[in-house]
Every structure is written in structure tokens, then in C-alpha cells.
Amino acid sequence: MLRNSHSRPQFPRRRREGGVVAIIVALSIFVLVGFGALVLDLGHLFVNKTELQNAADSCALAAANQLVCDPDVGPCPAAFLEDAVAAGSFVASRNTNDFQKRAVSIGRNDIRFHTAIGPNSSYLSIDEGALPGSKFAMCVARSAPIRTWLMQVRQAIAPTTVEARAVATLAPGQTACAVSPVGVCSLNATPPSYGYSVGQWITSNFNSGAGGDELAGNFRWVDFTPNSGGTNEVRDQLLGNGSVCGVRVGDDVRESGVKQGAKSAWNTRFGIYQNGANAPTPATVAPDKTGYSYPSKNPGTVIGIGTSAYADYRLKQALHKPFTSNEYAPNGAAGNVGGNESTSAEHLTYGSERRLVAVPIVECGKSPATVKILSMACVLMLNPMSNGASGDIYLEWRGMADAANSPCRSAGIAGGTNGPLVPTLVQ
DSSP: OOOOTTOOOSHHHHHHHHHHHHHHHHHHHHHHHHHHHHHHHHHHHHHHHHHHHHHHHHHHHHHHTTOOOOTTTSOOOTHHHHHHHHHHHHHHHTOEETTTTEEOOOOGGGEEEESSSOOGGGOBOTTTTOOTTOOEEEEEEEOOOBOOSHHHHTTOSOOBOOEEEEEEEEEEBSSBBSOOSEEEEOSSSOTTTTTOOTTOEEEEEEETTSTTOSEEESEEEEESSTTSOSHHHHHHHHHTSSOOOOBOTTOEEEEOOOOTTHHHHHHHTTTEEOOSTTOOOTTTSOOBSOOOOOOSSOGGGSTTTTTOOHHHHHHHHHHTOOOOGGGSOSSTTTTOOOSEEOOHHHHHHHOBSOSEEEEEEEOOOSSSOEEEEEEEEEEEEOOOOOSSSEEEEEEEEEEETTSTTOSOOOBSOBOOSSSOEEEEEOO
16 A cells, blocks of 8 residues: 555644743733733722821812902011911821822922912922912822832833822802801891991990890800700800801891800800819810910000901910900999900910901891801901900901901812801812
């Protein structure tokens, strides 16, 4: 039998084809690993970016919350910007990045300020000469160099730094928290000022026998929750321990009656604390940055300040000047305030903005009577209440709480038109 000398087995061809497939599979794996590395590492960087954005947002909101200088009154003290930097950096440090492994640190020069929303290149740090009257705060959060995971193995991406920035300002809110439980009586029905002018002193007489309403005059206690509350609610709101949120123009409030327990709470804002085992202290209930008061005198006779106390109050804040009972004239409150008076060091350490407060404007009727909040105003608390049965107390009208230069601010939901100023992200 003859054999075909040219015939040969077929499996060598299969071996050659198998080698080609192996190369294709190897190349495919290389490409897939590359895409997987890109997805994982970009995701790693994206998570860091999100974490840093949270830190930048909270820093900007905290910093903007301190920008409450009214430049119409005079030059703004540099302390406003220093307070903004301190608040922004502190809040930023409460955030973490790199999957919550590293604390975020926003340095002094990465907190910047400007009088307008833009351009971003015009924002300056304090050391670069930012203006104390700035109304916008920018925070820049940066990560340490972040090593990629798989792309680093392929030597495609070097360690990368991620950055995030945010800009915030104070703008009218839809709702407000921490509004003082004191309602200013409208003098007429004409908005926006309702009969008042900036710098005007508003008087009420503290009198426990004044027909069931211990504040008889142009401002009264108010109860933001008519169906519950009372003395304890008013006291806690003055202390800052029980803020009512969600307050808005148009809400109903109830004028409260005698609130003897509110006196000592009111006086803590001046750094005056009652004795007692469970009584508040500067460390537990913050005073204002100054306790210096403008007692029962006619506004025009207050030496050195004309008819407005606000400009002088700002100077006293910068000095952290404490309250002293000998400032009181023999009339009115008669110096009988009692309690422990905070020192200048305590005002410096614990003090915050406690005497410039947003308050509702209401139509005052017989108490108790449910009335509407007509609008919101900004006032300065001028003097503490006496321990006696009567005594004049004063507020100074600082304009509407939604005005761009209002020195008052609150907390609440942003995006309103006539509520008190609240920190608002704008970029």
C-alpha cells in the first residue's frame, strides 16, 4: 500500500493557534486591568474630593457667619476676620478625608475674603490684606499627596493632590433659629421699618405688676410655640439651650405674661450669673464678648456715643470690657443686678455674639393674644435687668434683619427673601 509522504498530523496548527489566543487573552487582561485600575483610582480621588468639599463647605459657612460688621457705622475691626478664620479652621478640622483616615486642615491663608462674590482671584487672606468689611468667605481644602493603588503599579499616575473650594455669605433665610423671644411692637403698619429708625432706643419697663405683662412698653416677651412653653421656654431660649427653629414671617406667636425666671437668663448675655449649684457659668452659657452696658439714661446723654450705642459697643467688644455695677445711674435699674460678673478674660475665652439679636416685629395687644410676626428686626441689647420689681431696659434698633449689612444673623434654611440672615453657600 502506498502512503502519502506529504500528510502530517493537525495538532501543531492547534498549538500555533493556541499561542495566538494566549497573546490576545494576555493583552485583554492587561487592558482590563488598566481600565479597572483607572476606575478604582479615579474613584479613590473622587471620594477624597467629596470629603474635602464637605470640609470646604462647612468652613465657608462658619467663616461667613462671623462677617457681621456694619460698615455704615464706621471702620470694621480686624477682629471680625480673625473670628472668621478661627471659626472656619475649627469647623474644617472636624472633617476627614481619604476614607476618613486623615483630619482636614485648612490653613490661615486658605481662608480668604472679598466684598463681592467674584472674581475668585480677588479673594485675599488676612495676611494678604483682606478688608474687615468683607461679606464673602472662601475656603480652600487640600489633601496631602494621595498615592494611587493600581495605576501606581503601572507607573502611570504619580501621587496626586486633590483640592476643593467653597464660597459662602450671609443672606435672608426661609426660616430662622435662635431668634430672641422678645417681640418689638410695631409703631405703625408701614414696612419695612414699622416706625423705627436705625440707632433709636426702644424702651420697656420691667414691672411685675404691670397688668400681667411684666414688660410694659415697646417690646414684650413672646412665645414661639403658643400651645406649649412659657417661662421655661423663654428662659432656655435666652440661655441658648432651647432654641426654637422654623420661625418665619407670618407665623403666629403669643405674647407671654410675667416671666420672672427670664431675668437671670437675660443677664447672662451681659456676663452676670446667679449663684447656685446648678446655675449657669461662662463656661456653660456663653456671655457676649463684652458685658459693658448702657443703662437707664436718655440716649442723648450717654457720654461719648451720641444717640447710638452700637459703634461704642463694637469698641468695647474688641476690648472684652466686662460689666461693672458702678456704671449704673441711681434711676431706673438702680444698679441692683446681683450675681457674679464675668471678667475680661472670661469674655475673651467664652464670649460670642449674644447681644445683637434678631427679633420678631409684632402688633402688641392685650396679653395673652395670638398675633402675627410682621417681619424680623435686628436689635442690640443695651442693659441687664435689675433684681428689683421694676426698672427700664433698652434695646437699640439696628434695622431690618434681612438687610445686607445687618449685624444680626441666625441659623436656618437658606433661600428666603425676608427672614434673618443665615449662612448661605453661593459657590
